[in-house]
Amino acid sequence: MNIISVGVNHKTAPIEIRERISLTETQNKEFISGLISSGLAHEAMVVSTCNRTELYVVPAMHEVTGEFLKEYLISYKDARNEVRPEHFFGRFYCGTARHLFEVSSAIDSLILGEGQILGQVKNAYRIAAETQAAGILLTRLCHTAFSVAKKVKTKTKIMEGAVSVSYAAVELAQKIFLNLSVKKMLLIGAGETGELAAKHMFQKNARNIVITNRTQSKAEALAEELGTNKVLPFETFKEHLHEFDIIITAVSTKDYILTEAEMHQSMMKRKLKPVIILDLGLPRNVDPDIGKLQNMFLKDIDALKHIIDKNLERRRSELPKVKAIIDEELVGFAQWINTLKVRPTIVDLQSKFIEIKEKELERYRYKVSEEELQRMEHLTDRILKKILHHPIKMLKAPIDTADSIPSRVNLVRNIFDLEEPNQSY
Amino acid sequence: MNNILYNNLPLLILNQIVSLLYLFTAILYGVHFFSENNRAKTYKQPFLAVTVLMHVVYLGLLTSTEGYKLGYSTFNLMTMVAVTLTITYLFVEFTTKSDRTGFFIISFATGAQLISSILTALTPNTGITFSGIGIGVHLIASIFGFSAIAIAGLYSILYLLLFRQIQKNRFDLLFQRLPSLEVLEMLTMHAVAFGFVFLSITLFAGIIEQQASGKVISLFEPKMITLIVIWLLYGASIFVKPLIGWDLKHMAYLFIFLFLFVTVLIVFMTFFSPTFHRIPF
Numbered sequence: 001m002n003i004i005s006v007g008v009n010h011k012t013a014p015i016e017i018r019e020r021i022s023l024t025e026t027q028n029k030e031f032i033s034g035l036i037s038s039g040l041a042h043e044a045m046v047v048s049t050c051n052r053t054e055l056y057v058v059p060a061m062h063e064v065t066g067e068f069l070k071e072y073l074i075s076y077k078d079a080r081n082e083v084r085p086e087h088f089f090g091r092f093y094c095g096t097a098r099h100l101f102e103v104s105s106a107i108d109s110l111i112l113g114e115g116q117i118l119g120q121v122k123n124a125y126r127i128a129a130e131t132q133a134a135g136i137l138l139t140r141l142c143h144t145a146f147s148v149a150k151k152v153k154t155k156t157k158i159m160e161g162a163v164s165v166s167y168a169a170v171e172l173a174q175k176i177f178l179n180l181s182v183k184k185m186l187l188i189g190a191g192e193t194g195e196l197a198a199k200h201m202f203q204k205n206a207r208n209i210v211i212t213n214r215t216q217s218k219a220e221a222l223a224e225e226l227g228t229n230k231v232l233p234f235e236t237f238k239e240h241l242h243e244f245d246i247i248i249t250a251v252s253t254k255d256y257i258l259t260e261a262e263m264h265q266s267m268m269k270r271k272l273k274p275v276i277i278l279d280l281g282l283p284r285n286v287d288p289d290i291g292k293l294q295n296m297f298l299k300d301i302d303a304l305k306h307i308i309d310k311n312l313e314r315r316r317s318e319l320p321k322v323k324a325i326i327d328e329e330l331v332g333f334a335q336w337i338n339t340l341k342v343r344p345t346i347v348d349l350q351s352k353f354i355e356i357k358e359k360e361l362e363r364y365r366y367k368v369s370e371e372e373l374q375r376m377e378h379l380t381d382r383i384l385k386k387i388l389h390h391p392i393k394m395l396k397a398p399i400d401t402a403d404s405i406p407s408r409v410n411l412v413r414n415i416f417d418l419e420e421p422n423q424s425y
Numbered sequence: 426m427n428n429i430l431y432n433n434l435p436l437l438i439l440n441q442i443v444s445l446l447y448l449f450t451a452i453l454y455g456v457h458f459f460s461e462n463n464r465a466k467t468y469k470q471p472f473l474a475v476t477v478l479m480h481v482v483y484l485g486l487l488t489s490t491e492g493y494k495l496g497y498s499t500f501n502l503m504t505m506v507a508v509t510l511t512i513t514y515l516f517v518e519f520t521t522k523s524d525r526t527g528f529f530i531i532s533f534a535t536g537a538q539l540i541s542s543i544l545t546a547l548t549p550n551t552g553i554t555f556s557g558i559g560i561g562v563h564l565i566a567s568i569f570g571f572s573a574i575a576i577a578g579l580y581s582i583l584y585l586l587l588f589r590q591i592q593k594n595r596f597d598l599l600f601q602r603l604p605s606l607e608v609l610e611m612l613t614m615h616a617v618a619f620g621f622v623f624l625s626i627t628l629f630a631g632i633i634e635q636q637a638s639g640k641v642i643s644l645f646e647p648k649m650i651t652l653i654v655i656w657l658l659y660g661a662s663i664f665v666k667p668l669i670g671w672d673l674k675h676m677a678y679l680f681i682f683l684f685l686f687v688t689v690l691i692v693f694m695t696f697f698s699p700t701f702h703r704i705p706f
Contacts, residue, residue: 177605297591
């Protein structure tokens, strides 16, 4: 009994290799079905995201090793010319469990503590379960991984703080304003960056979002998507600058879209009430001198990256706590795996005693009344339960090392004359 | 009048326990603020409540020995400042659900209580005592007024620190732990409003008490001048924002100045004019 994991991820291979080896959901299903139906594996699961493609396999034969699985995946993807086994990592047994726990807790991610990976691992498990490729071992492994991720999320701060520019913009706005829902926000530019920032602001209850864009239809489309339906013509938005508490700019322009004189005038009109301008454009959209105006908070991408760096630093400081949680769960998982090895012996032991009981009772079936037979059966059940209690307890007792399991199992098997097991786990 | 604590060991011990409780509560708030320790977070609020309770019990026992009369002395003044600051903060914490500024307020209160305990041990005379509703309201309102001034000053310092951190792109501990600028502004302005109300009560209660007793206090008496100046400045500061359009950054400088001004005056008067108003009580 073993669990092997092999795969490529952002730590082992460059993006072109990761792209080449990744699997779509259909390919994922086909691949793990193939492994099971060909008798190579008892169980299989593939986690495939933009940063990793990883196989988790319970092999059905000794020939199915990590190297075999690497070659198998390369062949399946017909990528022998580009992808080599050296691009893969390989783990087995508890190493596999630890790796999946680290992946699910997002400490193995490219961006430490990112929130998407748990959903992706859950999706991988769903696919494996739907394909009948997730048995007792992978199910337990995945559920433990989900539980680890939940503990990590609630007991540590590994997922706290913004780690993207658009989230950092929201975090900064929340450090200035108490309630974004009562603040008026202007988004200049309806491109991808602006859209992301507006959506994050919307998630934090900013509802009064007005959008302006050179191509008005794009602004209208985004406004409709956000449900605000507030658009300003690009030619006239500067007349309304004083109305806004938050201004986000994300346009492609050579010249500054907002000048110091315009913002000075706007600040006078709004009686110097604080304004935050988030310049997400590259090159910058806003005259840096605007930042010198009274009660003006002008932040460009570099400033927002300072927030990201600080948050990542904080996340990194949480790593020891996360690793302690993983270690704790790993011990529990390893002990559970060890109990799997004794399960066939327990089943055999119980079957043997039940067989003896039934044979002996059969001899009395026609010698006693039905009522007496039931009482005898009840009595023998109770005796058997008490006799088997200690041997089963001894077999199930926590085991520190896997090495001590065979000796326990053999002892019980020899004492009770049990036949050799034919199950793998 | 002699120092009651000199002859009352249980009361003296209780006084020291109250100081230790303040110190421990301030440490819990500090540990939570600087390291986000979960245990400190769990225990800090119950400890704050216990500290306030013990302090009120201590003040009750202290005044009971003199027939529930209020004593006017520096150490009584400081211990009252500590308890009113803490009660005001406790109220703020329960109503705003924001516990991120507690360390700064409780530390100040702890400082006041520790000074009170030290002075208690050093001062043989507790000063004159007062009884009566009018004078009681006058004294308590003045202490609450000073506490509000202190809180407004401390919140203003925090506001300016956070403001500068954001301006200078220094997103360190204060940026991460303090509430937003708008929350600090709101807390400051609430404290100023409370302060003005309490200072007004102090003035009016004093006037009523003076008329009732038929004793005359000169307008040029140092404590009268101080109170009227502070009252006028605070009253003006409430209207400066809406009328002149000052932002809180400028207001913050004013409140810090007022806080320092009042503190210096109180210290000055405590040492150079240690009696109550110059009237024959």
